[in-house]
Amino acid sequence: MSSTLNEEIGNLLAEQLPDVELLLVEKSGSQLRIFVDHPEGVGLDICQSVSTVLAPLTERFGLEVSSPGNDRPLVKPEHFRRFEGRRAKISLAQPVADKTKTLSGEIVEAGEEQLTIAADDGVVSLPYTAIGRANLVPAA
Numbered sequence: 315m316s317s318t319l320n321e322e323i324g325n326l327l328a329e330q331l332p333d334v335e336l337l338l339v340e341k342s343g344s345q346l347r348i349f350v351d352h353p354e355g356v357g358l359d360i361c362q363s364v365s366t367v368l369a370p371l372t373e374r375f376g377l378e379v380s381s382p383g384n385d386r387p388l389v390k391p392e393h394f395r396r397f398e399g400r401r402a403k404i405s406l407a408q409p410v411a412d413k414t415k416t417l418s419g420e421i422v423e424a425g426e427e428q429l430t431i432a433a434d435d436g437v438v439s440l441p442y443t444a445i446g447r448a449n450l451v452p453a454a
Contacts, residue, residue, distance in 0.1 A: 323348065323368065330367045334360060338387040345376040349387055356381035384452035391442060394424030400450055402431065407446030411438060418451060 324336050327350070337349040348368070352360050361379040368377060388394050388402060403418045419433035430439045 319346075323371070326367050326370075327364065331363055334364060337382055337389055337393075341375075344374070345378065346371065347378045347380065349380050349382050351382050351386075385449045388448040388450065391424055391426055391429075394421055394429055394448075397421055397450055398424060400453075403449050403451055404429075404431065404440075404445055405447045406440075406444055408444050410440040410444045 319341070320336075320339050323339055327334050327336050333352055335351045337351055339349075340347040348364065350356060350360065350364055361381070364379045365377060368379070371377060386393075388397065394402075398421050400421055401418060402421050403416065405416050417431065417433040417438060419431045419438075421429065422432050422437065423430040428439050428441045429445070430437060
């Protein structure tokens with residue numbers, strides 16, 4: 315995903331819908347899937363407002379706007395802090411210790427620079443820069 319496209323989307327939303335937080339932009343071919351959050355939750359009205367603001371992008375891309383859902387993406391340190399004590403699944407962008415691909419476990423501590431997770435095979439601390447993608451694991 316191009317950082318320019320992320321910035322373009324983030325700037326449009328910040329200017330016109332400041333209460334809407336851009337969580338994640340996924341690009342697959344000519345399709346964009348955009349996950350957003352709002353302090354009062356994300357309903358159809360928020361998705362419609364985001365789609366309207368991002369209408370200029372429909373000349374280049376198909377557009378899908380979505381709420382974060384039960385398996386919401388975790389992108390920023392404050393997202394991880396908000397969900398300390400919950401389980402997350404993390405795909406690594408780069409190896410950390412003896413971990414090379416994915417790990418799941420309880421978020422123990424989310425600092426400014428790194429995350430500590432009680433993975434199934436032990437406690438692991440990793441810098442946010444090593445995370446490729448992270449999502450909450452829905453509660454059973």
